[in-house]
Every structure is written in structure tokens, then in C-alpha cells.
Amino acid sequence: MTAPLRSAEPIKVAVALGARAYDIIIGRGLLASLGERIKALRPGAKVAIVTDATVAKLHLPAAEKALKAAGIESSAIIVPAGEGSKNFATFETVCETIVAARIERGDLVVALGGGVIGDLAGYAAASVRRGLDFVQVPTTLLAQVDSSVGGKTGINSRHGKNLVGAFHQPILVVADTALLDTLPKREFHAGYAEVAKFGLLGDAAFFSWLESSWKEVFSGGPAREHAIAVCCRGKAGIVARDEYETGERALLNLGHTFGHALEAGAGFSGRLLHGEAVALGIVLAFEFSARKVLIGEADASRARSHLAAVGLPTAIKDVPGGVPGIDTLMELIAQDKKVKRGKLTFILVRGIGQAFVANDVDAAEVRALLADRLAQK
Ligand SMILES: NC(=O)c1ccc[n+]([C@@H]2O[C@H](COP(=O)([O-])OP(=O)(O)OC[C@H]3O[C@@H](n4cnc5c(N)ncnc54)[C@H](O)[C@@H]3O)[C@@H](O)[C@H]2O)c1
Numbered sequence: 001m002t003a004p005l006r007s008a009e010p011i012k013v014a015v016a017l018g019a020r021a022y023d024i025i026i027g028r029g030l031l032a033s034l035g036e037r038i039k040a041l042r043p044g045a046k047v048a049i050v051t052d053a054t055v056a057k058l059h060l061p062a063a064e065k066a067l068k069a070a071g072i073e074s075s076a077i078i079v080p081a082g083e084g085s086k087n088f089a090t091f092e093t094v095c096e097t098i099v100a101a102r103i104e105r106g107d108l109v110v111a112l113g114g115g116v117i118g119d120l121a122g123y124a125a126a127s128v129r130r131g132l133d134f135v136q137v138p139t140t141l142l143a144q145v146d147s148s149v150g151g152k153t154g155i156n157s158r159h160g161k162n163l164v165g166a167f168h169q170p171i172l173v174v175a176d177t178a179l180l181d182t183l184p185k186r187e188f189h190a191g192y193a194e195v196a197k198f199g200l201l202g203d204a205a206f207f208s209w210l211e212s213s214w215k216e217v218f219s220g221g222p223a224r225e226h227a228i229a230v231c232c233r234g235k236a237g238i239v240a241r242d243e244y245e246t247g248e249r250a251l252l253n254l255g256h257t258f259g260h261a262l263e264a265g266a267g268f269s270g271r272l273l274h275g276e277a278v279a280l281g282i283v284l285a286f287e288f289s290a291r292k293v294l295i296g297e298a299d300a301s302r303a304r305s306h307l308a309a310v311g312l313p314t315a316i317k318d319v320p321g322g323v324p325g326i327d328t329l330m331e332l333i334a335q336d337k338k339v340k341r342g343k344l345t346f347i348l349v350r351g352i353g354q355a356f357v358a359n360d361v362d363a364a365e366v367r368a369l370l371a372d373r374l375a376q377k
């Protein structure tokens with residue numbers, strides 16, 4: 001972890017996955033170079049851009065212009081904005097439109113949008129003709145630091161989130177940090193929860209840096225690029241060591257078991273965004289670790305204070321409209337993670353930056369913590 005350098009050069013992070021290795025390029029104004037970068041990787045390829053209606057209005061013309069400037073033929077597939085598009089009906093439309101546009105093996109799908117578009121377009125790319133190459137152009141902070149990297153793609157089933165999907169790595173990720181300037185403030189904050197997560201799970205020096213530099217990450221400039229690069233480097237390392245999540249990759253779920261239960265409890269509505277739920281989940285994971293005397297209260301309070309300082313929710317009572325009662329939350333937790341004889345798997349911490357997978361967490365202890373926090377006024 002070094003301090004950010006002011007540099008006009010984009011930052012390159014390599015994802016070392018052998019035959020499926022690719023680069024993540026991070027920098028302000030990179031969208032203009034998209035065509036040239038694609039041409040260098042896949043000369044002569046045609047492109048289908050998948051995006052959502054909100055992003056299309058703001059950034060599709062610039063993406064199309066960049067492709068055209070490099071002599072690349074493209075068509076656009078625009079789906080409604082929001083999590084609702086990660087369904088079978090939209091997936092079908094996207095696949096059929098890619099086929100109709102005569103995108104064949106050797107051609108490319110470009111995902112221009114947040115995590116919803118990355119997951120949906122990536123899964124369509126994995127499926128059409130048994131696998132087309134695809135490029136991620138993430139447009140939310142969450143997508144730039146997390147969802148565009150690592151190759152998890154998919155849609156939701158009526159039984160739950162992300163239940164249908166595939167591992168399909170992109171061939172390139174182009175993270176233009178200027179695209180985040182149009183992102184609603186609340187979405188930027190929510191994405192920041194995942195940034196803090198990277199420090200808290202495995203990089204204490206990065207977390208300290210965030211504590212002093214977060215304002216510059218929010219305002220843009222080199223600190224923003226630096227933070228995104230550190231997260232991508234962290235995730236790239238984990239993915240290269242454990243692509244299919246048989247071990248270490250699970251650490252990226254810090255705060256997510258509690259978080260998913262709260263998100264589901266709020267009905268996946270605008271009342272609680274994913275990143276906001278993750279912030280609450282991280283606080284609970286730290287509080288739980290403190291109760292188990294894995295860390296001192298000081299570490300739990302440091303994690304909580306930072307998330308609160310940036311304006312993220314840190315107490316269940318912060319959720320507007322409230323969350324369901326303890327029984328429902330415990331059922332949601334049990335659905336999210338397998339329970340074996342009353343034992344749950346959680347990501348806990350032995351300190352800031354020292355997360356680990358705990359396979360034998362007592363459901364009764366989780367229930368006791370949640371009951372306490374639900375009672376908090
Ligand atoms: N594949 C993975 O590894 C992974 C990891 C984490 C999350 N996810 C998935 O990511 C999704 C959440 O991603 P998200 O938070 O990016 O949501 P999102 O894609 O719905 O984007 C959030 C909102 O911001 C809008 N938006 C996007 N870019 C914008 C921009 N530059 N300016 C203005 N508005 C913009 C979108 O239209 C949308 O309304 C979830 O479905 C989650 O399951 C996947």
C-alpha cells in the first residue's frame with residue numbers, strides 16, 4: 001500500500017488466471033480509448049453493447065463514439081435500470097438480441113453499466129454460442145471495485161438472488177472513474193461500503209489510509225483511482241488463488257451474511273441498497289467478533305466509526321421503515337448460508353484486515369447479538 005501518485009497514466013491491474021488472464025485498466029476519461037483497446041485485443045470483432053436505460057442516456061453515446069473511432073461496428077441492447085432486470089425474461093431478450101445482431105464467436109459483448117448489467121450481460125455472453133468474449137465497462141463504484149472483476153455472472157431466481165449463473169471471466173475491464181461523476185450520491189456511498197470492506201478484510205494499511213483520505217475518494221482525483229486500484233488488486237489476487245470460491249474467495253463475503261438477510265428483510269427495495277446492507281453487516285460481523293473476544297471493542301468501534309463518518313448506516317435502527325423481527329432474520333440467515341446442526345459459516349475477524357472463515361458459528365450466539373441490536377433504540 002503506497003500513497004497515490006498523481007499520474008496521467010491509467011493504472012493497470014493484471015488478473016493472473018493463465019489462459020483466462022486479463023487486465024483491469026483504471027483511470028479518468030478511459031472510455032474514449034475503449035475502441036482502440038478492444039481493437040488491439042480482438043481485431044475485426046463486432047460488438048453488442050448491453051446497458052441500462054439510465055446509463056444509456058448518460059454514457060452510451062460516448063461509448064459508441066469510441067468504438068466507431070476505432071472502426072468497430074456496434075449495436076446496443078438497452079434494458080430497464082435496476083435489479084429487476086436480472087431475471088429470466090430480460091436474460092432471454094438479451095440473448096436473442098445478441099444472436100439476432102449476428103454476434104458470433106470472435107465477436108464481443110460489452111457490459112456498460114453497474115453490477116446488474118455486468119452480471120446479466122456476462123451471463124448472456126457465457127451462454128450465447130456456449131461462450132462469447134466480453135468486456136466489462138463498470139459505471140458504478142460497486143462495479144468498479146467488485147462486481148466487474150472475478151467472473152461471477154448470473155441472474156436471480158424466484159427462490160433467491162444470483163441462483164442461476166456461470167463463472168465467465170471478461171477479457172478486459174475498463175474502469176473510467178469519470179463515469180462515477182454522474183452516479184447518485186447514495187449509490188456512490190453504497191459502493192464505498194465494498195471499498196472499506198477490502199481494507200477491513202485483508203489490508204489494514206489501506207483501511208488506515210481510507211480513514212484519513214476518504215474525502216478525496218469521494219471528491220474524485222487520484223485518491224479515487226488509487227482506492228479502486230487497491231480494491232481491484234486485492235480482489236484480483238484472491239480470484240487468481242481461488243477462482244471458484246473453494247476457500248479464500250469467501251472472505252469477500254465479509255458483512256454479507258448479515259447484510260443479505262437485512263437486504264432481503266427490507267424486500268430488496270430502495271429502503272436499503274446492497275452496499276448499505278453490507279455496511280450494517282460489517283458492523284455486525286465486527287461486533288460479533290468482539291463478543292467472541294477475537295478482537296477488542298476498539299477494533300469494532302473503529303470499523304463502525306469509519307462507516308458512520310462517511311455517512312453509511314451502522315445500526316439496524318437506521319433502516320427506514322425497519323426490518324423484520326428476529327425469527328424472520330434468522331430464517332433469512334439460514335437460507336443464505338447452510339446450517340449444519342445449528343452451526344453457521346460466517347466471515348469473522350481477528351483484527352482490522354484479518355478476516356477468516358469461521359465454519360462453526362453457533363446460531364444461538366448470532367441470534368443473541370441480533371436480538372440485542374434489534375432492541376437498540
Ligand atoms: N458478480 C459479482 O461478483 C458481484 C459482486 C457484487 C455485486 N454484484 C451484483 O451487482 C449488483 C449491484 O450492482 P450496482 O450497485 O452497480 O447496481 P446497478 O447496476 O443497479 O446500478 C445502480 C443504479 O445506478 C445507475 N447507474 C449506473 N451507473 C451510473 C452512472 N455512471 N451514472 C448514473 N447512474 C448510474 C443504474 O442505472 C442503477 O439505477 C447486484 O445485482 C449484485 O448481485 C455482483
Ligand SMILES: [Zn+2]
Pocket residue numbers: 194256274278
Ligand atoms: Zn457486496
